[in-house]
Amino acid sequence: MSPHSTVLVVDDDKDVLHAAELVLSSETMRVKVLESPGEVEAAIERTMFDALLVDMNFAVGKRDGGQGLGLLALCRRSDPTLSVVLMTAYAGVALAVEALKGGAVDFVMKPWRNETLLEAVRSASALTRQRRQEEQITLDALERQTIERTLERHRGNISLSAAALGISRAALYRRMAKHAL
Amino acid sequence: MSPHSTVLVVDDDKDVLHAAELVLSSETMRVKVLESPGEVEAAIERTMFDALLVDMNFAVGKRDGGQGLGLLALCRRSDPTLSVVLMTAYAGVALAVEALKGGAVDFVMKPWRNETLLEAVRSASALTRQRRQEEQITLDALERQTIERTLERHRGNISLSAAALGISRAALYRRMAKHAL
DNA sequence: TGCGCGCTGTCCGGATTCGAACACTTGAGT
DNA sequence: ACTCAAGTGTTCGAATCCGGACAGCGCGCA
Numbered sequence: 001m002s003p004h005s006t007v008l009v010v011d012d013d014k015d016v017l018h019a020a021e022l023v024l025s026s027e028t029m030r031v032k033v034l035e036s037p038g039e040v041e042a043a044i045e046r047t048m049f050d051a052l053l054v055d056m057n058f059a060v061g062k063r064d065g066g067q068g069l070g071l072l073a074l075c076r077r078s079d080p081t082l083s084v085v086l087m088t089a090y091a092g093v094a095l096a097v098e099a100l101k102g103g104a105v106d107f108v109m110k111p112w113r114n115e116t117l118l119e120a121v122r123s124a125s126a127l128t129r130q131r132r133q134e135e136q137i138t139l140d141a142l143e144r145q146t147i148e149r150t151l152e153r154h155r156g157n158i159s160l161s162a163a164a165l166g167i168s169r170a171a172l173y174r175r176m177a178k179h180a181l
Numbered sequence: 182m183s184p185h186s187t188v189l190v191v192d193d194d195k196d197v198l199h200a201a202e203l204v205l206s207s208e209t210m211r212v213k214v215l216e217s218p219g220e221v222e223a224a225i226e227r228t229m230f231d232a233l234l235v236d237m238n239f240a241v242g243k244r245d246g247g248q249g250l251g252l253l254a255l256c257r258r259s260d261p262t263l264s265v266v267l268m269t270a271y272a273g274v275a276l277a278v279e280a281l282k283g284g285a286v287d288f289v290m291k292p293w294r295n296e297t298l299l300e301a302v303r304s305a306s307a308l309t310r311q312r313r314q315e316e317q318i319t320l321d322a323l324e325r326q327t328i329e330r331t332l333e334r335h336r337g338n339i340s341l342s343a344a345a346l347g348i349s350r351a352a353l354y355r356r357m358a359k360h361a362l
Numbered sequence: 363t364g365c366g367c368g369c370t371g372t373c374c375g376g377a378t379t380c381g382a383a384c385a386c387t388t389g390a391g392t
Numbered sequence: 393a394c395t396c397a398a399g400t401g402t403t404c405g406a407a408t409c410c411g412g413a414c415a416g417c418g419c420g421c422a
Contacts, residue, residue, distance in 0.1 A: 091274045092274070093272045093273070093274055093277045093288070093290060094290075096274045096277050096278055096281075097277055097281065097287065097288045100277075100278065100281040100282070101281070101286075101287065105282075106278065106282065107274070107278045109274060109275075135334075136345065138345075138346060138347030139324065139327060139328075139346045139347055139348055140347055141347075142323065142324075142327060143320065143323075143324075146320060146323060147320075153316075157399075158399075158400070158401095159398075159399060159400085160399095164317065164319075165319060165320045166319030166320055166321055166322075167320055167380095167381095168380070168381050168382085169381085169399090169400085169401095170379090170380075170381060170382085170401090170402085170403095171379075171380070171381075173400095173401075173402085174378095174379070174380090338369080339369075339370070339371095340368080340369060340370085341369095348410095348411095349410070349411050349412085350369090350370085350371095350411085351371090351372085351373095351409095351410075351411055351412085352409075352410065352411075354370090354371075354372085355408095355409070355410090
């Protein structure tokens with residue numbers, strides 16, 4: 001596949017950006033950093049990142065995470081396949097729940113354990129790639145998958161499956177043969 | 182549609198069960214309660230619930246939520262369309278994150294605000310129904326949706342879309358016509 | 363202005379798919 | 393043992409779908 005993944009880290013604290021860069025950068029992972037949340041949209045439209053790691057609080061004193069949630073929503077709208085990991089120093093359960101319900105794939109607390117952060121970003125990248133691959137599915141493959149699942153759900157009963165799929169029983173036989181099921 | 186939704190509440194504390202029953206029971210929502218986590222699997226196979234509300238800690242003194250996570254995994258495996266809401270008195274951020282990453286749709290803290298709990302269970306029910314409806318999709322409708330999304334993703338470019346879908350351009354024209362797109 | 367290129371929309375003979383029908387098996391009920 | 397309902401696997405003429413081909417259109421470019 002692709003030799004390395006590319007990650008964008010967004011935080012208003014330069015020390016945090018530097019630390020994240022140190023932890024994440026490697027042979028297989030490139031890191032780009034950004035201090036301002038306003039530039040995120042342009043950045044993810046220019047470069048196709050495999051994961052985003054973004055802070056939840058930018059204005060000093062703010063700690064309700066509203067900006068992080070807004071940024072999350074923005075990214076999810078702009079590219080639903082892109083996995084977003086949120087981080088914050090002021091973690092509350094309610095905020096974490098909101099974040100994950102809003103489509104974040106993970107939530108790490110600052111200060112982080114290096115290994116924890118790395119693993120979170122790694123699996124976010126993997127998930128992004130999986131989503132992008134699934135999005136490229138061919139009509140034929142999609143049909144195959146759907147038939148397979150439907151048959152399984154109806155425990156192999158061809159008549160029921162055919163009815164559920166909205167095709168005739170004979171048609172299902174043909175398609176099963178075509179897809180070697 | 183269906184006149185009411187059915188919810189299963191699981192907790193080892195009878196007071197909690199009673200309180201939940203009081204809050205949730207209504208014209209549109211039926212509640213069944215269960216004290217023992219061991220009976221959950223049998224219960225969800227017998228009755229088709231629209232939502233599950235389960236506690237995370239059963240043994241006294243336990244508060245790491247491991248049982249709740251295990252029960253969650255069990256339910257997700259048994260019926261992936263069934264939405265599960267977790268609740269706990271010993272909420273930590275890490276636990277909440279684990280729960281949602283494990284497929285719970287929401288996470289409420291005890292003691293709860295009645296309105297919060299009701300809303301969580303209501304939207305869990307709605308999500309379950311949506312998932313079940315999507316699962317019953319016909320092959321034809323699935324094809325239509327996929328074509329629609331692919332066209333949108335490629336900004337209406339027929340040639341690109343056809344290539345992405347793995348069919349000839351002419352075939353895409355025919356299917357678009359068939360589905361009135 | 364003319365050229366090249368990519369995309370569009372449509373056509374048509376051959377390939378494929380359609381579903382109603384038929385014969386057969388299985389299993390539960392009486 | 394008999395019946396009946398439900399499911400299976402297959403056939404066949406009709407209906408549909410296939411994709412290569414062709415002509416037209418817009419647009420950047422020299």
